[in-house]
Amino acid sequence: MNNNKTLNEIKSNRPEGRFIECDVALNTHIADKYKRVSKPNIPNISESAVLRHYTNLSRKNYALSTTMYPLGSCTMKHNPLVNEKIAKFEGFSSIHPYQSEETIQGSLEVMYELQKGLCEISGMDFFTLQPAAGAHGEYTGLLIISKYFKNKNEKRTKIIVPDSAHGTNPASAALAGFEIISVKSDEYGIVSPENLKKVLNSSVSAMMMTVPNTLGVFEKNIEEISKIMHDNGSLMYYDGANLNAVMGIIRPADIGFDVMHINLHKTFSTPHGGGGPGSGPVGVKEFLKDFLPSPVVVKDGETFKLHFNDKEKSIGRMKAFYGNFPVILKACAYIKALGGEGLNDASEQAVVNANYILSKLKDKVKIPAGNYCMHEFAMSLKGALGDGIRTLDVAKRLLDNGYYAPTIYFPLIVEEAMMIEPTETESKQTLDEFVETLINIMEESKANPEAVHNAPVNTSVKRLNEVEAARHPVLHW
Numbered sequence: 001m002n003n004n005k006t007l008n009e010i011k012s013n014r015p016e017g018r019f020i021e022c023d024v025a026l027n028t029h030i031a032d033k034y035k036r037v038s039k040p041n042i043p044n045i046s047e048s049a050v051l052r053h054y055t056n057l058s059r060k061n062y063a064l065s066t067t068m069y070p071l072g073s074c075t076m077k078h079n080p081l082v083n084e085k086i087a088k089f090e091g092f093s094s095i096h097p098y099q100s101e102e103t104i105q106g107s108l109e110v111m112y113e114l115q116k117g118l119c120e121i122s123g124m125d126f127f128t129l130q131p132a133a134g135a136h137g138e139y140t141g142l143l144i145i146s147k148y149f150k151n152k153n154e155k156r157t158k159i160i161v162p163d164s165a166h167g168t169n170p171a172s173a174a175l176a177g178f179e180i181i182s183v184k185s186d187e188y189g190i191v192s193p194e195n196l197k198k199v200l201n202s203s204v205s206a207m208m209m210t211v212p213n214t215l216g217v218f219e220k221n222i223e224e225i226s227k228i229m230h231d232n233g234s235l236m237y238y239d240g241a242n243l244n245a246v247m248g249i250i251r252p253a254d255i256g257f258d259v260m261h262i263n264l265h266k267t268f269s270t271p272h273g274g275g276g277p278g279s280g281p282v283g284v285k286e287f288l289k290d291f292l293p294s295p296v297v298v299k300d301g302e303t304f305k306l307h308f309n310d311k312e313k314s315i316g317r318m319k320a321f322y323g324n325f326p327v328i329l330k331a332c333a334y335i336k337a338l339g340g341e342g343l344n345d346a347s348e349q350a351v352v353n354a355n356y357i358l359s360k361l362k363d364k365v366k367i368p369a370g371n372y373c374m375h376e377f378a379m380s381l382k383g384a385l386g387d388g389i390r391t392l393d394v395a396k397r398l399l400d401n402g403y404y405a406p407t408i409y410f411p412l413i414v415e416e417a418m419m420i421e422p423t424e425t426e427s428k429q430t431l432d433e434f435v436e437t438l439i440n441i442m443e444e445s446k447a448n449p450e451a452v453h454n455a456p457v458n459t460s461v462k463r464l465n466e467v468e469a470a471r472h473p474v475l476h477w
């Protein structure tokens with residue numbers, strides 16, 4: 001697969017003298033006034049001191065490689081290290097985005113194979129790999145929807161978003177020029193056809209849905225909802241952030257979705273703590289393919305090529321060059337390694353793990369979704385804690401116990417919410433230990449509320465003022 005030519009290989013085939021060696025260029029072309037006059041003030045310390053400094057720094061943080069990371073909504077799953085190694089292969093890491101197509105056939109093949117794999121997993125007909133994150137994918141998908149209606153000369157200015165949606169959904173819709181209509185979830189935390197019909201009219205271009213939704217509940221009315229929307233001439237957008245729950249079980253295209261994004265950094269093996277890098281490929285059904293951003297990778301005989309859509313129809317480019325290529329590469333390697341059956345297993349195991357935790361907590365807390373969930377669930381800690389103790393305090397106390405704190409206060413429709421997503425890769429023993437710790441903290445909050453309220457005390461940074469950074473940002477010093 002990896003038949004890229006590296007820059008060095010290309011250089012070595014060119015006539016001599018075309019490349020000026022760097023150090024010669026530095027010596028002769030930098031004016032004296034820019035050159036250093038005294039030696040740089042570099043600390044003179046031993047290798048072991050440097051090693052200890054950085055190792056100790058790295059230990060002050062939480063990471064998937066040190067602890068369970070039950071962060072609901074973010075799918076912090078295990079990212080096989082072998083994929084990092086593959087991303088570093090010289091044939092991939094030493095190429096340049098300006099190289100010609102003939103010299104990057106291996107990389108184009110990776111992109112082509114990933115487009116194909118994502119089509120198979122989702123049921124969509126075409127994918128673009130350009131968007132750099134989930135939210136960027138939403139924005140791309142909404143621009144496609146906007147252009148589609150413009151092309152049909154239909155004036156549709158609104159997007160429907162359930163009240164359980166991730167905040168990026170309405171934000172992306174607003175950025176793409178739409179007005180947002182919120183639809184209320186019913187008592188089971190899902191969208192009901194009745195509530196949808198109340199807000200639907202001919203100015204609605206599409207509805208954005210996450211399935212399973214952010215409460216970890218499968219939208220069981222989804223086929224009826226898709227039909228109602230399509231009968232209204234509107235489209236269906238699938239927020240694929242929760243795809244980890246349904247791979248090989250359902251395909252978004254089969255339950256009525258027309259456009260979707262996938263968060264490669266959530267479902268397909270890219271570490272994304274600390275904010276990046278990500279990748280949010282967007283898939284569409286056949287009738288929308290001309291609106292995709294250019295270029296996409298196509299196969300012509302045995303050759304991989306870039307295909308540019310008609311400029312009038314395509315929404316244009318969403319990202320420089322090819323998107324976040326190393327993330328694309330890792331996703332491709334992960335999908336190929338697991339195969340269809342492996343991906344199906346991953347989803348089933350993710351659902352089993354979440355239900356295992358839910359079943360052990362359901363008598364102690366309120367779980368709006370009921371007795372079963374998909375790959376994650378939201379619970380309300382209201383009424384389950386000692387006087388004056390809030391979900392935030394419990395999350396901080398988990399840090400003291402060596403866990404990364406789960407997502408809290410999301411989804412917004414659950415009071416004092418805590419959201420748990422163990423992912424498929426955690427063992428029964430890890431899940432048991434986590435549940436035991438959580439229950440202990442809930443009991444501690446009644447017996448010794450002070451201790452929970454003052455947490456964390458075992459971390460290198462103690463309890464922070466939650467609003468200080470927003471009110472008085474210190475942007476440089």
Ligand SMILES: *Cc1c(COP(=O)(O)O)cnc(C)c1O
Pocket residue numbers: 073074133134135136166168169210214239241242263278280
């Ligand atoms: C994470 C997430 C997003 C946004 O994805 P980013 O890659 O963080 O931009 C959108 N919707 C849901 C449900 C998510 O969990």
